[in-house]
Amino acid sequence: MKPLKNLEVWFVTGSQDLYGPETLAQVAANSKAMAASLNADPALPVQIVWKPTLTTPEEVRALCREASNTPSCIGLVLWMHTFSPAKMWIAGLQSLTKPFLHLHTQFNRELPWSSIDMDFMNLNQSAHGDREFGFITARLKLRRKVVVGFWKDAATIAEIAAWTRAAAGWYESQNLKVARFGDNMREVAVTEGNKVSAEAQLGYSVNGYGVGDLVVRMEQVTEAEVSKLIAEYREAYSIAKQHDRTDSLFVAAKIELGLRGFLEEGGFGAFTDTFQDLHGIGQLPGIAVQRLMADGYGFAGEGDWKTAALVRTMKVMAQGLTGGTSFMEDYTYDFSGTPKVLGSHMLEVCPSIAADKPSLEVHALGIGGKADPVRLVFTAPAGPAVVASMVEMSAGFRLIVNEVNVIAPDQPLPKLPVARAVWVPKPSLKVAAAAWIYAGGAHHTAYSQALNTEMLEDFAEIAGVELIVIDEDTKLRELRAQLRR
Numbered sequence: 001m002k003p004l005k006n007l008e009v010w011f012v013t014g015s016q017d018l019y020g021p022e023t024l025a026q027v028a029a030n031s032k033a034m035a036a037s038l039n040a041d042p043a044l045p046v047q048i049v050w051k052p053t054l055t056t057p058e059e060v061r062a063l064c065r066e067a068s069n070t071p072s073c074i075g076l077v078l079w080m081h082t083f084s085p086a087k088m089w090i091a092g093l094q095s096l097t098k099p100f101l102h103l104h105t106q107f108n109r110e111l112p113w114s115s116i117d118m119d120f121m122n123l124n125q126s127a128h129g130d131r132e133f134g135f136i137t138a139r140l141k142l143r144r145k146v147v148v149g150f151w152k153d154a155a156t157i158a159e160i161a162a163w164t165r166a167a168a169g170w171y172e173s174q175n176l177k178v179a180r181f182g183d184n185m186r187e188v189a190v191t192e193g194n195k196v197s198a199e200a201q202l203g204y205s206v207n208g209y210g211v212g213d214l215v216v217r218m219e220q221v222t223e224a225e226v227s228k229l230i231a232e233y234r235e236a237y238s239i240a241k242q243h244d245r246t247d248s249l250f251v252a253a254k255i256e257l258g259l260r261g262f263l264e265e266g267g268f269g270a271f272t273d274t275f276q277d278l279h280g281i282g283q284l285p286g287i288a289v290q291r292l293m294a295d296g297y298g299f300a301g302e303g304d305w306k307t308a309a310l311v312r313t314m315k316v317m318a319q320g321l322t323g324g325t326s327f328m329e330d331y332t333y334d335f336s337g338t339p340k341v342l343g344s345h346m347l348e349v350c351p352s353i354a355a356d357k358p359s360l361e362v363h364a365l366g367i368g369g370k371a372d373p374v375r376l377v378f379t380a381p382a383g384p385a386v387v388a389s390m391v392e393m394s395a396g397f398r399l400i401v402n403e404v405n406v407i408a409p410d411q412p413l414p415k416l417p418v419a420r421a422v423w424v425p426k427p428s429l430k431v432a433a434a435a436w437i438y439a440g441g442a443h444h445t446a447y448s449q450a451l452n453t454e455m456l457e458d459f460a461e462i463a464g465v466e467l468i469v470i471d472e473d474t475k476l477r478e479l480r481a482q483l484r485r
């Protein structure tokens with residue numbers, strides 16, 4: 001993944017030319033100081049680039065055109081230091097192809113009670129200037145985030161930072177290529193979908209490849225490369241003697257090298273495969289997929305390209321934050337005590353969510369009819385997380401997000417040969433699972449201990465997809481009413 005610091009958010013201030021050069025010079029100086037302060041803040045993962053104050057419709061249009069045409073610009077922060085009559089923003093905003101955040105702040109924190117005069121009143125007008133601007137964005141039904149607060153406050157900066165991560169995810173979604181080996185797991189519904197709709201609305205392209213294309217790439221791998229990678233496995237993971245099977249490791253390493261080569265050479269950021277189409281592969285890719293996910297690739301099993309793309313997008317959004325992001329599946333429940341979920345998959349859980357050094361193991365897989373696959377086994381650490389699912393309904397895409405509390409497993413799981421996370425969904429398993437099922441959420445999810453709901457909410461707003469949040473406040477009756485609308 002490319003560092004987010006390569007991406008720019010432009011800090012744009014609106015005004016008008018009625019104020020005269022002296023006031024406008026002060027507007028420019030203040031906005032420059034604000035942009036510099038935001039740019040230096042470690043909470044903001046992207047560059048904040050100051051742009052000269054806009055005072056005419058022509059300047060607004062030119063800036064929006066420039067932003068739309070600059071690949072590294074992923075969005076705009078817009079702020080009206082003074083009054084900026086908003087008709088001058090119509091043409092520009094309607095031509096803008098990048099997301100924007102409307103920052104409603106002012107340069108001074110305190111009102112200077114004893115010294116305030118008309119000059120001050122003339123310069124510091126965002127309280128009404130931003131309302132004029134807000135009207136036109138509402139009138140034009142533009143997708144946006146409104147953040148209110150003093151620009152140096154951590155809470156304000158956190159809201160801006162969440163949005164910059166969503167904008168980075170959107171940028172990734174626009175440029176993402178997903179490789180799909182084989183087709184869907186047969187007869188599965190939720191993993192199907194319209195790839196044309198996805199590309200039109202979300203930007204990413206999904207194309208199919210025969211598993212034979214991967215086999216051809218695997219055949220180009222040399223024995224020396226394989227030996228080197230097996231040595232890396234032995235160094236990076238704990239391996240009990242009975243699992244250190246060179247024949248199994250050889251095949252697994254060859255799969256990883258072939259897959260990695262295929263994805264790198266094709267410029268892919270995400271991929272999916274299916275255990276029903278593994279001709280010539282030898283094992284279901286386990287450790288290979290796990291290690292590629294840990295390096296930032298999006299993945300989902302059984303042909304699920306929507307979740308693969310979501311995992312990749314969320315990994316890009318999460319860069320630099322504490323906690324991992326993985327493909328996940330609600331696997332099985334514990335209905336005793338506080339009802340909880342054991343999340344896992346057949347093999348493919350990302351070690352970015354491992355609490356401790358993963359253990360490399362080789363076990364038989366009761367499905368797929370191939371040789372015993374190599375996989376990494378570990379448990380996710382306790383803490384807050386989100387699980388998210390992108391589904392395609394008849395009316396379009398819907399993103400469903402559930403906030404969960406990951407907990408330590410009640411007891412050791414000595415015989416479970418796959419990586420796992422145990423969590424209690426908010427507000428409870430009883431309500432959360434019913435809400436999820438009413439909303440049509442998939443059994444596959446993108447799980448993240450790095451992202452929060454706000455970031456995904458901002459992403460859904462930018463993407464223009466319907467969002468269903470299941471959290472502490474979820475009431476089934478209200479949620480069902482929301483779904484009927």
Ligand code: MN
Pocket residue numbers: 301302329345444
């Ligand atoms: Mn699955």
